[in-house]
Amino acid sequence: MKSIIKRLAVFSFALLMVLSMTSCRGEDKVTINVYNWGDYIDESVITEFEEKYGINVNYEMYDTNESMYQKIKPGGVSYDIAIPSDYMISKMIKEDMLHKIDFNNVPNYKYIDENFKDLEYDPDNEYSVPYMWGTVGILYNKTMINEAVDSWDILWDEKYKKQILMKDSQRETIGLALQRLGYSLNTRAIDELEKAKEELIKQKPLVLAYVVDEVKDKMISGEAALSVVWAGDAVNMISQNPDLDYAIPKEGSNFFVDGMVIPKTSKNKKEAEMFINFMCEPEIAFKNTDYIGYSTPHTEAKKMLDDEIANNPVAYPRDEVLKNCEVYRDLGDMVKIYDRIWTEIKVAK
DSSP, X not given: OHHHHHHHHHHHHHHHHHHHHHHHHHHTOOEEEEEEETTOSOTHHHHHHHHHHOOEEEEEEESSHHHXXXXXXXXXXXXXXXXXXXXXXXXXXXXXXXXXXXXXXXXXXXXXXXXXXXXXXXXXXXXXXXXEEEEEEEEEETTTOOSOOOSGGGGGOGGGTTOEEEESOHHHHHHHHHHXXXXXXXXXXHHHHHHHHHHHHHHGGGEEEEESTTHHHHHHTTXXXXXXXXXXXXXXXXXXXXXXXXXXXXXXXXXXXXXEBOBTTOSOHHHHHHHHHHHTSHHHHHHHHHHHOOBOOXXXXXXXXXXXXXXXXXXXXXXXXXXXXXXXXXXXXXHHHHHHHHXXXXXXX
16 A cells, blocks of 8 residues: 555656646747737738747737837847838848848748848848838729829829828828929938928828828728828738729839848847748748738749739839839938928827
8 A cells, every 4th residue: 555655656746747847848938029010910820930939929019110119229128020111120220229140040031032132221131031022102992083093192182181091100101292292202301301391281181090000991991082001001902892992103102121130139039030931931921921912022922822913013013113113211310300390290280
């Protein structure tokens, strides 16, 4: 009897040790913090990553490059991955906010189209891996608009009063006003910025709302006739409401590239590189772009798309259209002027 009791005691102790060790291992499980735009990933790929590598992912979202920057810059929060746009990547590189990526840990980088490498914002391809790209344009409801939509001027047309949605984002909104006036969306000329401000203040009575992600529900449901949107969102909205269409104005627009970066706040750089590499696996990259509707810089993922999508001029515009577009540049100290201009626009009555 004592022998049985003794064996049970030994077994119970061993079981407790195993459970304790398992519990400890669970507590020691690495968690990476990923910071991304809203509605900008197929969240099932996060689950696949967690299951494949045994790494937890804490996923948070932001709505503009500027709000992302303001959260990361102070360094109080440890983000392992962020997905800023080109000009913001450039700014973060200049301010020593990013780790250089060890591309030995990102072999799937080979699938990134050469047209998206050696770009001005990261000329030596050291700090970022292209994630998605696109343009800014006008989404419009064909049942409410009976004219050609080919110019930013339509957003100043009195007959569409309170049917216009503008981006609640200073670079996009100030930029399109500058281009409408024939200026660069990267201008550093104060007089040009003041003229753009005056035009946007004149336009304010026509604007239903300044929005970011809310634009989707509003345009799909027919609450507005016109909106400024990113092309990837336009693809998604058109698929849900065939009355919608998208145009890139003749005056020009913004061509952007968003990239995956590792902020210096990261405490898990190797795991962050694993995440970037995973996102560049052909099947994962395809699943992601197919779900969110944005244009992929991934050669193999694009080959997997249906011809209807791969040849869609909204998602993949012709070269001659893109030649008329500008890439945002880091404004340096001029950002303070843009901030002032934007604040004056927003508070104007």
